[in-house]
Amino acid sequence: MPDTPRKPQYKTSFKSTLTIGSLFTGGKASITPDEQYLVTTIGEDIDVTDIHNGKRLFRLNGDTEIITTFVITPNGKYLISSSRSLTVKIWDLKAGKCIRSFKAHEAPIIVMDVDESSTLVATGSADSTIKIWDIEGGFCTHNFRGHGGIISSLKFWKDNTRWMLISGADDCNIRIWDLTKRSCVAVLKSHVSIIRGLDVSNDGNYLLSGSRDKVANLWDLNKKKLIKTFPIYETIETIGILSPDTVISEVENSIGKELFYTGGDNGIIRIWDLQSGKLVKAQDPEKNTKYGISDIIHLHKSNYLVAITTDQNILFYDIFSGLKRIKQIVGHNDEIIDLVYVGPTESHLAIATNTEQIRLFNIDSFDNNIIYGHKDIVICLAKSSDGKFLISGSKDNTARLWKINVEAEAEERIKGCGICIGHTEAIGAVALPNKSLKFCITGSQDRTVKYWDLSQADLSKCEEEYRPKALYTHQAHEKDINSISISSDDKTFATGSQDKTIKVWSTDDGKLLGTCTGHKRGVWCVQFSPVDYTIVSSSGDKTIKIWSTNDFSCLKTFEGHTNTVLRVSFITSGLQLISSGSDGLVKIWNCKSNECVATLDNHTEKIWALTIRKDENFVASGGGDSLINLWQDCTIEEMEARVKEEEELILKEQDLSNYLLKKDYKNAIMLAISLNQPFRLLKLFTEVLNNRTEGDKSITGSESIDNIIATLSKENLEQVLKYIRDWNTNAKNYRTSQTILHAIVKSFSSQDLLEINGIKDILDGILSYTERHYQRLDRLITDSYIVDYSLHSMDLLGPLEQNLMEED
Structure with missing residues (x-):
């Protein structure tokens, strides 16, 4: 016999499995020396992300002020950051913890650099000063003044046995500082705009500087004189010298040449010959781009240049293959x-x-x-x-x-x-057709x-x-066209417009077949059913409607979104709908009952985009909050878990009955508490209390139950006290509830009871009903109500029983 077609499984539950958000919002970005992690600024925080799989290792939480810059030590051990709060923080990169913080300057720090031994960090500030700090000790070792503007670039340099620091500023000057003499030993003047990059040649004899004046200067560090000026023809934002063994396969005689790279407002990485200043290689420009390059990171191990763009993207280029782009990381989605x-x-x-x-x-x-x-x-x-x-x-x-x-x-x-x-x-x-790619349809404003x-x-x-x-x-319409959908057989298509109507057309000749009217505001989305002659639409009037394609009448209306419904689509072979709206919610609907069976909430702004994978196991949504959420259908998993839970409950019920039959009070009590069955527990306690034998000195009628109560965990004790509160509301249960309460008070100290969540409210509830039943009972709740109750509990229960016997 042929297989019977399986009935589609209604979807009732989805879970968020992945959220794609921003990992770089502009500012500083870097890569750890081992080239394993990407470190980026996210407003006032810093994210450390695995560069291979995109998983965030940890977030370094800031101080609510925007991060101005940061630097990673060459040994990869520390990250030093600064923010507009003027605070410098030193982070342990392995642990992701701040180990030291201090105020460094009187104005925000703009640039930093660390020496090759990872012991000193230099900070350049908007207050025109440069300070050098001991990273391990956290104290200032040098304080240099001399620049007449904001410090814009820093570079440590070792001159034979002496440590030097080179700085550039928006006063257009470059200064060389001797750390041993603690003074400026040279001022290099040639640029006419802010200095944006400094680097020292591999042999240590030359300094390369780049400026927004569109030139790069080569300086002799020994003579402290300008040697050459290279026209770059763009505003330079970053500059650096490549490793001496760098090879570009497409360029002849690139072996042995000393090369440098530049990046700027043209958005193109270019490599130049350091001796002649001639252009060696430039990346192929992307079409219709508007971004610039704010920084370039040289990955020595991989031989990559990584461009940080002004539109918050991170682009990887392979130097050997001639600056071929091999990887892109999107930092921020708008x-x-x-x-x-x-x-x-x-x-x-x-x-x-x-x-x-x-x-x-x-x-x-x-x-x-x-x-x-x-x-x-x-x-x-x-x-x-x-x-x-x-x-x-x-x-x-x-x-x-x-x-x-x-x-x-x-x-x-x-x-x-x-x-x-x-x-x-x-x-x-x-829209594109469903059967063959022979046409496409577009709708416009x-x-x-x-x-x-x-x-x-x-x-x-x-x-x-x-x-x-x-x-x-x-x-087609009197206002903007927002949506086009083509039927599954490609014979018709539908359009939805801001003029509040849906129109159905013949694909072959564009003849109008019918108009659906009924929405009170603009239509944002239309979709054909995959199985029926129907169309679904969503509108600014907060409703979803299903229409017949035979007579173009409205068959059903769905209400539930609290704002404009922006997207809607059929799922589950046309038996259900999925929608998203300006209320930030994704909703699942049953077409037959008009019921909303699930609401997915993980957006904070309107959800403009919604798409379903063909197997319908995953749904993706995107919105004004710049987030993309992936939702996985977990209906079958939840059903299986529910069935398993019910089976386990049945088994536990059977176990409870067996324990009661065997008078295994310990297991019976614990199981009744775990199953949340206060009636069964009350019945057990009452039965034991009523069958108390003469001469029995236990509180509850059974020493084993007394011992069980004395060993209850804090969570179980809280649950039993809540049961007693509820039992005590009925006069028939007074004797059992007060007896168990007596056992608890005698078994636990007042300090033990004070540690229970909401103990005062629980005892207030118990005593309020006790007083209502027995007016002669003095009120016991005072500031030390638990202590008072403990002291009087044993004397209290006897008179209560005697009073009730007299009344009976």
Whole structure:
């Protein structure tokens, strides 16, 4: 017999498995000497992150003021940081703990450098002074004054047997300080702008300086004179000399040459010959980029140059291969506008982040890519059914097609394969077909939809300048088009607009088939059902609606979000919906009952983006809080755990019955407490008390129960006292509750009872009902109510029993 199709399992529970947030918000970034960890500033904190898998090792919590700079000692043992609070902190990098802090200057520290022995750190401040500190001792060894402006660069240098410090400032001067003489031994003047970088040649004879005056100067350190000036033709922000054994495979005769690198406002790393000043190699510029380079880190072991960009990204370039980009780390995501799963196994996320670039995240590793091409902010994304192609719409009025090969090397993973030009305003919605990549549809703020013919193109050739033709253009709506969805058979498509309507069109000729009206505010999202002739829509009126594609009537309305519903989609073979809104929540709905069965809360701002993996085991959401959350369906796990828990409960119930039958009071009492069954426990105590034998001197009617009560843990004792409070509300249970209370008070000291959480409220509840039943009982709660109760408890229980017997 053929297999019976399995009924889809309703989803009722998701758990957050990964949150992708910012790891660099601008300022200083560095890499540890062993090249294992990335150290970055996050506002007032510093993060230490594994450079290979992206896992944060620890966060060094600041003092609520922005970090101005930090430096790592060459031995990798310490990190020294400073903030706008003027405090310097020395951190143990292995333990992630601050071991010393002190105030260093009268103004914020701008730059730092550590000597090669990792014993001294130099700090340059906005107060125009330079101080040198003993790292282990935390005391100041030198205080240099002489610059007439903010200190902008520092470099330790060993001249034979003497330690020297070289400094640059915004007074355009370079000063050389002798640490032994504690004085300035030379002032080098040539630059006409702020000094941004200093480095000493490998033989120690020359100084290289870079400035925002767009030149690099080479100085003779022995004669303290300028030798050469190299025009760099860009504002220099960082400069450094490469190792003497550096080889660039693409450059002839690079072996043996002394080379230096520069980075600045052009956003390009360039390598120069130190002797001739000629350009040796420059990285290939990224298209339509606007970033500059604020710093470059030279990784000696890997032979990489790592560029820190002004848009908070970290780019790795291999020197040997001619500055080929081999890795990218996205430091900060702006507001997440859209995201989709891509790749054959949907192992990556393509993300639009309120910038001109598209980010490609590898979910399983720390290897990311930035897709350059658009000239303005990317608004929307859509993927092909096989996940190998992506389309993006932008405020530059174009839509671009991309081929994605996640298995290729970094620079080959994403390639442009076409650009759709024709809209007169920003493109707010794009869609690709579900069956074959023969067309794409775009919708714009110019109120039109365009059908682009891709049937004659070979997109696999990645001809970036290929321009598809628009076979038809229709004035579709009266306001901006926010969403486009293509049906599973590719025969129809739907559009949602700010004009509050959803329209359904024929794909072949763009003929309008029907209009769905009913929303009171703009429609943000439309999606076809994968199995039925229905469409789901979400709106600014806080509702979700399901529409029939036969007569375009509203079939159902879902209410539950407290603000605009921005995204919605069918899941579970059309039996459920998943939605996200401006209230920062993701909700799961059952279509049949209109019931919200789960709410996922891990965002603090509106959730613009929501995408579901094909197997529906994972959902990704992104929002205005710059966070991306990955949610895993754990419905089956929870069901299995619930079934297991119920089975264990049944077994425990059976054990409890067996213990009671055997009069195994110890196990019975402990099991009743763990099962939270106060009635069974009350019944047990009452039965033992009623069957007390003549001459029995125990409190409860059984010495074994007295002993059990005396050995209760603090948690179990708290639970039993709460039971007594509840039992005491019923006069029928007074004798049992007061007897057990007597046993507790006699077995535990007042100090033991005072350590129980909420003991006063518990005893207040017990005594209030005792007083209500027996007016002759003096009130016992005083400032030392537990001590008083302990003293009087034994005398109290006898009269209580006698009074009740007289009343009976």
